Amino acid sequence: MIVIYKSGEFIYYHYNNERQLGRLRAILKNANNEYRLRIQEVVSYDNLPEIFKGRVRQERSIAGEVWLKDEAYQTIAISQVLEKANVMIVYQHQYVPETALRITEIIYRYQSRWHIRNVIFSYQxxxxxxxxxxxxxxxxxxxxxxxxxxxxxxxxxxxxxxxxxxxxxxxxxxxxxxxxxxx
Incomplete structure (x- = not known):
């Protein structure tokens, strides 16, 4: 079965011997004519910086929330892709099915400090x-x-x-x- 991936979709992939979740931001072709994928990391509650951990975010995590990390993208080979992921960014969708993971906040570093903002302020x-x-x-x-x-x-x-x-x-x-x- 052929699966087509498009920029902006969410995927599961292998990175550093772990299963990761990320957003496909670009499909690149290197000098050797090999395709590479540029991935924006999506993190779970367990991988949030400690300053953002609390009861409210933990409860939202249990209900299916994950966080978009706005830092340097990772570049992976096509062979590292496992499957598509069902993740929805709240500003893009009015209805988010219960089976989908959802993103309402982004985390990023500015002047060596972590910040968190509503996802509507992320780059579109x-x-x-x-x-x-x-x-x-x-x-x-x-x-x-x-x-x-x-x-x-x-x-x-x-x-x-x-x-x-x-x-x-x-x-x-x-x-x-x-x-x-x-x-």
Whole structure:
């Protein structure tokens, strides 16, 4: 049976000899033509930083809540993927089935300290929530996203400043063409 995985879906995978839960953020192809998957870690109550552990979060964990960790992504081989996971982010879904794991908060580090925020403040790629009408098939289409960040999510803020300006992301432009773009 062929299983198709898409960016944004949740999966179970092997990492450091353990079964992990994560969100598939990107599908990459390296110089050897091998596919790699970039994974955003999802943690259970047991793996939360101690400062966030308490009775209320423990009860929510028992009811099926997990936490999205907004840190550097892990890169894995396709062979490490075990199966799809049924996880829903609350801002995306009105109805969350009882059998699904749910995410309502994200954890992240800023200035060497752990922080926790409502998941509605996590990064959402514009292609996740913008719908477009299909253009005539004779016209090429290039999606242009300008991501501007005004918050304390260090990763995105640091990338923006290191580029020295606006980060332009072309959604469906082939990678060999993207490399030709200059600031």
């Amino acid at each position: 790629h514009p292609s996740d929530y913008i719908t477009l009408r299909l253009p005539p098939s004779s016209l090429p289409v290039y999606k242009l996203f300008i991501d501007l960040y005004y918050d304390d999510f260090g990763t995105y803020r640091n990338v923006y400043h290191s580029l020295g300006g606006i980060y332009l992301q072309f959604g469906n432009m082939p990678s060999h063409e993207r490399k030709l773009l200059k600031n």
